[in-house]
Amino acid sequence: METEALARSGFVTIRHSPNGRGALMGYQRLFAGPGLRQPPGIWPGLLARLEPRPGQGLLDLACGESGCREAARALGLDLVSLDFSTAALERARRRCPAGACVAADAQGLPFADGSFDHVLCFGSLEHVDHPPLALAEVHRVLLPGGRVLLQLPNTYGLRWNLGHAWRFGRPCDDGQPIQRYGTRGQWRRLIETAGLQVRQVWGYEDGSRLQRRRDWLAIPRHPSRLMVPLAAHLPPDLAMAFVFLCFKPRDGRQR
Numbered sequence: 001m002e003t004e005a006l007a008r009s010g011f012v013t014i015r016h017s018p019n020g021r022g023a024l025m026g027y028q029r030l031f032a033g034p035g036l037r038q039p040p041g042i043w044p045g046l047l048a049r050l051e052p053r054p055g056q057g058l059l060d061l062a063c064g065e066s067g068c069r070e071a072a073r074a075l076g077l078d079l080v081s082l083d084f085s086t087a088a089l090e091r092a093r094r095r096c097p098a099g100a101c102v103a104a105d106a107q108g109l110p111f112a113d114g115s116f117d118h119v120l121c122f123g124s125l126e127h128v129d130h131p132p133l134a135l136a137e138v139h140r141v142l143l144p145g146g147r148v149l150l151q152l153p154n155t156y157g158l159r160w161n162l163g164h165a166w167r168f169g170r171p172c173d174d175g176q177p178i179q180r181y182g183t184r185g186q187w188r189r190l191i192e193t194a195g196l197q198v199r200q201v202w203g204y205e206d207g208s209r210l211q212r213r214r215d216w217l218a219i220p221r222h223p224s225r226l227m228v229p230l231a232a233h234l235p236p237d238l239a240m241a242f243v244f245l246c247f248k249p250r251d252g253r254q255r
Contacts, residue, residue, distance in 0.1 A: 017177035043071035062124030069096035135194035203239025
């Protein structure tokens with residue numbers, strides 16, 4: 001399925017860069033400046049969903065700053081952080097020297113079949129040129145029975161896209177070279193087309209928005225942030241993003 005087919009199937013796509021090289025240069029500039037990061041406290045709980053064992057291999061795919069590195073080290077995982085931005089990987093090394101860093105494209109992974117027990121791709125799949133190709137690569141490098149965690153943005157997130165459209169008349173655009181939004185069903189079909197099976201889906205909200213005093217003081221300008229403490233009570237289809245826990249079938253049988 002090509003990028004145009006994703007648009008025809010209902011995915012909302014915002015494109016600022018016409019080609020892969022332009023996207024790479026955009027991310028090089030981004031990570032040389034403010035960067036992109038997830039709240040650091042989310043990783044222990046998320047990695048626990050993979051039910052990992054010490055010594056198992058974990059690929060952090062299109063990792064950016066690879067904020068999971070410390071949590072992966074604490075679990076004794078053999079971590080590989082992969083991104084096509086060398087500036088992002090340099091930030092990852094500074095964050096936590098443990099674990100390998102590999103500069104490569106998520107759509108053509110430089111690993112043999114069945115190289116990893118687990119794959120994490122958190123907030124990145126929606127930004128690659130061809131998500132189906134990246135998912136096919138995830139399936140290829142994953143061991144049978146291996147688990148995958150994917151975070152993917154929701155077209156109809158109540159606080160994020162619907163709130164933004166209500167205020168400004170357009171979907172939220174964070175300025176990355178490519179941004180996509182899909183529904184739970186659209187993302188699930190894309191995942192399952194790659195041969196992965198979805199075990200669980202839950203809604204995700206960025207809890208970092210209200211961690212500091214200045215965040216609370218900014219509430220009059222961003223009233224939707226008051227919904228963050230209620231995120232656990234939102235139906236998944238109204239959350240800012242989805243987290244999919246998936247696995248690669250073992251000889252056609254569920255794990």
